[in-house]
Amino acid sequence: MSLLVIENLSKIYKSKKKTIHALDNISLEVEKGDFVTITGPSGSGKTTLLLTLAGMIKPSSGKISFNDFHIEKASDRRLAGYRKKNVGFVMQSFALIPYLTALQNVMVPLSLVNSRSSIQKSKAKKVLEMVGLEDRIYHLPKELSAGQQQRVAIARALINNPSVIFADEPTGNLDPALSGEILKTFKEINSNQKITILMVTHSPQAAEYGNKNIRLCDGKLI
Amino acid sequence: MNIFKLVFLELMHRKSQLISGLVAIVLGIAVIVGIKTVTIHSEIAVAKKLDNLGANILVLPQGANIDDYYTADIDAPTIPMEYVERILTSSLQGVDNLSPKLTRRIEINGKKVVLTGIMPASEIASKPIWQTNGLQGNELKASCSPTKTENQDNGYKDEKLQRKVIDTLDINDCLVGSQIAITLSLKENDKITIEGKEFNVDKVLPETGTIDDDRIFAHLTAVQELLKLEGQISAIEIMGCCNAISDGLLNDLRNILPDTRITTISQIVATQIETNGMMNRLSFVFLIIIIFVGGISIGNYIWANVNERRKEIGTLRLIGAPKSYIYRILLLKAIVLGVFGGICGYILGTIAAVYLGPQVAQIEVFPITIYFWYSLIIAVVISIIGSLIPAYLAGKIEPYSNMQEV
Numbered sequence A: 001m002s003l004l005v006i007e008n009l010s011k012i013y014k015s016k017k018k019t020i021h022a023l024d025n026i027s028l029e030v031e032k033g034d035f036v037t038i039t040g041p042s043g044s045g046k047t048t049l050l051l052t053l054a055g056m057i058k059p060s061s062g063k064i065s066f067n068d069f070h071i072e073k074a075s076d077r078r079l080a081g082y083r084k085k086n087v088g089f090v091m092q093s094f095a096l097i098p099y100l101t102a103l104q105n106v107m108v109p110l111s112l113v114n115s116r117s118s119i120q121k122s123k124a125k126k127v128l129e130m131v132g133l134e135d136r137i138y139h140l141p142k143e144l145s146a147g148q149q150q151r152v153a154i155a156r157a158l159i160n161n162p163s164v165i166f167a168d169e170p171t172g173n174l175d176p177a178l179s180g181e182i183l184k185t186f187k188e189i190n191s192n193q194k195i196t197i198l199m200v201t202h203s204p205q206a207a208e209y210g211n212k213n214i215r216l217c218d219g220k221l222i
Numbered sequence B: 001m002n003i004f005k006l007v008f009l010e011l012m013h014r015k016s017q018l019i020s021g022l023v024a025i026v027l028g029i030a031v032i033v034g035i036k037t038v039t040i041h042s043e044i045a046v047a048k049k050l051d052n053l054g055a056n057i058l059v060l061p062q063g064a065n066i067d068d069y070y071t072a073d074i075d076a077p078t079i080p081m082e083y084v085e086r087i088l089t090s091s092l093q094g095v096d097n098l099s100p101k102l103t104r105r106i107e108i109n110g111k112k113v114v115l116t117g118i119m120p121a122s123e124i125a126s127k128p129i130w131q132t133n134g135l136q137g138n139e140l141k142a143s144c145s146p147t148k149t150e151n152q153d154n155g156y157k158d159e160k161l162q163r164k165v166i167d168t169l170d171i172n173d174c175l176v177g178s179q180i181a182i183t184l185s186l187k188e189n190d191k192i193t194i195e196g197k198e199f200n201v202d203k204v205l206p207e208t209g210t211i212d213d214d215r216i217f218a219h220l221t222a223v224q225e226l227l228k229l230e231g232q233i234s235a236i237e238i239m240g241c242c243n244a245i246s247d248g249l250l251n252d253l254r255n256i257l258p259d260t261r262i263t264t265i266s267q268i269v270a271t272q273i274e275t276n277g278m279m280n281r282l283s284f285v286f287l288i289i290i291i292f293v294g295g296i297s298i299g300n301y302i303w304a305n306v307n308e309r310r311k312e313i314g315t316l317r318l319i320g321a322p323k324s325y326i327y328r329i330l331l332l333k334a335i336v337l338g339v340f341g342g343i344c345g346y347i348l349g350t351i352a353a354v355y356l357g358p359q360v361a362q363i364e365v366f367p368i369t370i371y372f373w374y375s376l377i378i379a380v381v382i383s384i385i386g387s388l389i390p391a392y393l394a395g396k397i398e399p400y401s402n403m404q405e406v
Helices: A046-053 A076-086 A102-112 A117-130 A146-158 A176-193 B003-013 B015-053 B066-071 B082-088 B120-125 B128-135 B159-167 B178-183 B220-226 B242-246 B249-256 B266-308 B310-318 B323-360 B370-395
Strands: A004-014 A019-030 A035-039 A061-066 A087-091 A164-168 A196-200 A212-217 B057-061 B095-108 B111-118 B173-176 B191-194 B197-204 B215-219 B235-240 B260-264
Touching: A004 A046, A019 A046, A035 A046, A035 A176, A046 A061, A046 A164, A046 A196, A076 A087, A076 B323, A087 A146, A102 A117, A102 A146, A102 B003, A117 A146, A146 A164, A146 A176, A164 A176, A176 A196, B003 B015, B003 B323, B015 B266, B015 B323, B015 B370, B057 B249, B082 B095, B082 B235, B082 B249, B095 B191, B095 B220, B111 B178, B111 B220, B173 B178, B173 B191, B178 B197, B191 B215, B197 B220, B215 B220, B249 B260, B266 B310, B266 B323, B266 B370, B310 B323, B323 B370
Parallel strands: A035 A196, A035 A212, A087 A164, A164 A196, B111 B215, B173 B197
Antiparallel strands: A004 A019, A004 A061, B057 B235, B057 B260, B095 B111, B095 B235, B173 B215, B191 B197
């Protein structure tokens, strides 16, 4: 059974002057354990697709089901619960909270599910160790390099054992060497933990890490 | 990690913002606490002054003047005793003690004396100077303090004396003013004949330096019988609460007793009463101002904070924080600001009152603990109210504030 089923998904932005089809009748199935890369030119709808799958943007039409949970119909509270329990996010800008240490940043998602502080700490340490940051756990984001910050973001995405990770240009702010390291980390997570990954990227090299690649142009799958 | 720690760490991260956000609320609370603390102590000072003066309201017959009362003119008009009952059965607030009396000038052994009929218990209560001179041992209380019921345990130094003077001033007993005692060579337990009736000198009153030194006090009923003025009195002396006087007690009394003349000696402290009233009004105005200014200031601070934290709030939403979690973060922050602002405002206001009170109002000022809780409640409520709109708008921040292309 597919983890994510997308049927005839469309997202239309209307303004006074024109109508933009950000997503145009997209149908797609993502299996558990897939590493899907989403490529396409700027403005092709890659990020809109990711946001819609994450329940952050309501589609204009179509259906999205995640393990029989209908994202397009869900309330704001249920969507927050869906993201909290099933989804990890990795952003190009890292999206770390500036006044929290690496350890505290990773602990935040666990605090949202009311996990005990001692459990939060031990789990967060373990995950940071897994991404190779065991000696940086008490550092603030500003004290970390870009690559290290992105690893903290990955650790935060992994902490709640998500079914799927949505990554939006995760290597966009990194040099090629660091990009390779981060992509390898994603690959390991996908292979070892069987976590499904949907990654938006501009880079053809990054796209090669996925086992499936979809390409968007003007909101359509090509 | 929990929501409290998250709020605390964020506050510590932006300390300078925190201080600027607190300034308005701290100053506002400090001003209110300062004014109210000085005002309360000033009111207590006024109340004590009035108590020390004894009775501060005089109810006289319509045609009488104060001179008639003090000179005890033989033809001075009287009022019915029933007027006392009328006051007692009314719902008037601030009447602490009533002392009806009948006064007439008489002659004893060729000497002119003022005979005054009194209701003993109420007379003693309205004469603080007698109390402090051994007739009653309880501490003076401000007239605004709760009224004590008759015969309650007042902590008298001499229980026997208290009973003797207050409860058993017999129909044949009298109290003699110090000057009259000298003039008529009277001492305790002597016999004296007044208008053909023999009285026992129960007590020679201590010197007060007032007209009371030239009086003989006997039981009102006995005096009424002697003067053939049953059911009649010359005046009612009232100890009125100073606040009640300034709130219109005199007019209320005039309404109950329309055919009487009601005067007060509270003019002595009128300026202070007026100042207290002004301070009370001023603190109310400040309260309104602080609610608006403090609320707007906190709201502005929280809104600036929300704008600065858009990405952070977006991140929290992204990783699964519901809107309610964002509201809780901001309202918790507002509560912390309120608590901190309330405490600092109370401390600042109290210190200002304690140091400035003696200079501004010539009174000694002490901290008022209850204002600590009021400060806390007011500051927290203002902070929460000020934060409601920014918190609501923060909940509307979309989780994708961190994403590309959108």
